[in-house]
Amino acid sequence: QKEVEQNSGPLSVPEGAIASLNCTYSDRGSQSFFWYRQYSGKSPELIMSIYSNGDKEDGRFTAQLNKASQYVSLLIRDSQPSDSATYLCAVPYYGNNRLAFGKGNQVVVIP
Amino acid sequence: DTGVSQDPRHKITKRGQNVTFRCDPISEHNRLYWYRQTLGQGPEFLTYFQNEAQLEKSRLLSDRFSAERPKGSFSTLEIQRTEQGDSAMYLCSPSEAFFGQGTRLTVV
Numbered sequence A: 001q002k003e004v005e006q007n008s009g010p011l012s013v014p015e016g017a018i019a020s021l022n023c024t025y026s027d028r029g030s031q032s033f034f035w036y037r038q039y040s041g042k043s044p045e046l047i048m049s050i051y052s053n054g055d056k057e058d059g060r061f062t063a064q065l066n067k068a069s070q071y072v073s074l075l076i077r078d079s080q081p082s083d084s085a086t087y088l089c090a091v092p093y094y095g096n097n098r099l100a101f102g103k104g105n106q107v108v109v110i111p
Numbered sequence B: 001d002t003g004v005s006q007d008p009r010h011k012i013t014k015r016g017q018n019v020t021f022r023c024d025p026i027s028e029h030n031r032l033y034w035y036r037q038t039l040g041q042g043p044e045f046l047t048y049f050q051n052e053a054q055l056e057k058s059r060l061l062s063d064r065f066s067a068e069r070p071k072g073s074f075s076t077l078e079i080q081r082t083e084q085g086d087s088a089m090y091l092c093s094p095s096e097a098f099f100g101q102g103t104r105l106t107v108v
Helices: none
Strands: A011-014 A019-025 A033-038 A045-050 A054-058 A061-066 A071-076 A085-092 A099-101 A105-110 B004-007 B010-013 B019-025 B031-037 B044-050 B053-057 B065-068 B075-079 B088-093 B103-107
Touching (some): A011 A019, B004 B088, B019 B031, B031 B075, B044 B065
Parallel strands (some): A011 A105, B010 B103
Antiparallel strands (some): A054 A061, A061 A071, A085 A099, B004 B019, B019 B075, B031 B088, B044 B053, B088 B103
16 A cells, blocks of 8 residues: 555646545554645645644645545635646655655646 | 755766766755655655765665765765666755755656
8 A cells, every 4th residue: 555645537627616636645643744736847836734634724725634534635726727737645754754745636727 | 946956957868877966955954855756656755864864765765876965965866877767857855845946867
């Protein structure tokens, strides 16, 4: 079992709609969770971090964490063409804090 | 400004050649991580420094790879006898908050 899994294929959403991305993780002891946005050819950019069960909102982004079910999700409301990118879920290892990443989900927002 | 500068941004090399990448955190950071990202995959951990000490290396880091962080500031990653499978984006990061721009390596 991979440490962090993002299994959905490319996601196409119309402009203004909600994009929903999911991520599961294997280590029940994980305490923090990160979502990154990565444009083609660029490095990852941290857009959300979440540490507690429940929802965390930041602008048009909402992260949702459910530790019992070991999943974390990202919602992008009012999707814009500039949101077209790959979104990476990451979980740090206890101790050295190195990140384990999912393979990412590509989001395409259609004008 | 990500707070981390990587050089070069792009490198094309012939198979069998050696290459060296550099990472300069702009401000003081105790920790520094190197990751490798291939097309369609998330970044994978390579190695980690706490100040000048290299504390952990991934199994991905074969004997052809070596990393240093002299004086606990900038870091270098060297790949000897490059192979086509080394083609990837190499990223350094002082924390989960940000990454350098990356070095795109193409081995031909």
